[in-house]
Amino acid sequence: MTTWVVDTSPPIFLAKLGHLDLLGRSGDTVCVPQAVMDEIRAKPDEAAQAIGQASHTWLSVRRVGNRNSVEMLLADLDLGEAEAIALAKEIDPDKVVMDDLDARRFARRVGLDLVGTMGLLLAAHLREEIPSVREEIEQLQALGFRTAPHLVRAILKAVGVR
Numbered sequence: 001m002t003t004w005v006v007d008t009s010p011p012i013f014l015a016k017l018g019h020l021d022l023l024g025r026s027g028d029t030v031c032v033p034q035a036v037m038d039e040i041r042a043k044p045d046e047a048a049q050a051i052g053q054a055s056h057t058w059l060s061v062r063r064v065g066n067r068n069s070v071e072m073l074l075a076d077l078d079l080g081e082a083e084a085i086a087l088a089k090e091i092d093p094d095k096v097v098m099d100d101l102d103a104r105r106f107a108r109r110v111g112l113d114l115v116g117t118m119g120l121l122l123a124a125h126l127r128e129e130i131p132s133v134r135e136e137i138e139q140l141q142a143l144g145f146r147t148a149p150h151l152v153r154a155i156l157k158a159v160g161v162r
Helices: 009-017 034-041 046-054 067-073 079-091 101-109 117-126 133-142 149-158
Strands: 003-006 029-033 059-062 095-097
Touching: 003 079, 009 046, 009 117, 009 133, 029 034, 029 079, 034 046, 034 059, 034 079, 067 079, 079 095, 079 101, 117 133, 117 149, 133 149
Parallel strands: 003 029, 003 095, 029 059
Antiparallel strands: none
C-alpha cells in the first residue's frame, strides 16, 4: 500500500489541465494537510471544485499532529508547504508531491522522496495516459506554472522530443 502527501500547486495545476486523476491513481492513499486544502479553497474556481469533489472520494484531508514542527518550518516555508512536510514526517509516505523549489530542497534535506507536477506528467506520458507531454507543459506554462528551462529540456529529451 502506497501513501502520498501532496502540497498545494500540484493538484491545482493538474485539475486545471484536466488531469487531477493522475494523483488519484498514484497512491493507494493520497492525502493533503488541512492547510493545503484551505489554500486550495481560498480561490473558489473550477480547480478547487474538482479537488473538493476528490476530497469526498480518493483525496484524504489530514490534520498535522505536531504543531511545533509546523511552527518551526514556517520560518522558511509557507503554511501549506510546512504542513505537507510536517505531515510527511509524521506518516512516512512513499512520495511527497510538491513543486516549489525551496520547499523541495528542504524536503530532500529531511529525507523525503519527492515528485512534482512535471514528473507526474512525464510518468503519465510514459504509461501512455497522456499523448503529448510537450502540449501539457505548454498548457502548464500558459497557466502560470514556472519551471526551469533545463527541466523542460530534460523531460522532452526523456520522451524523445527535441
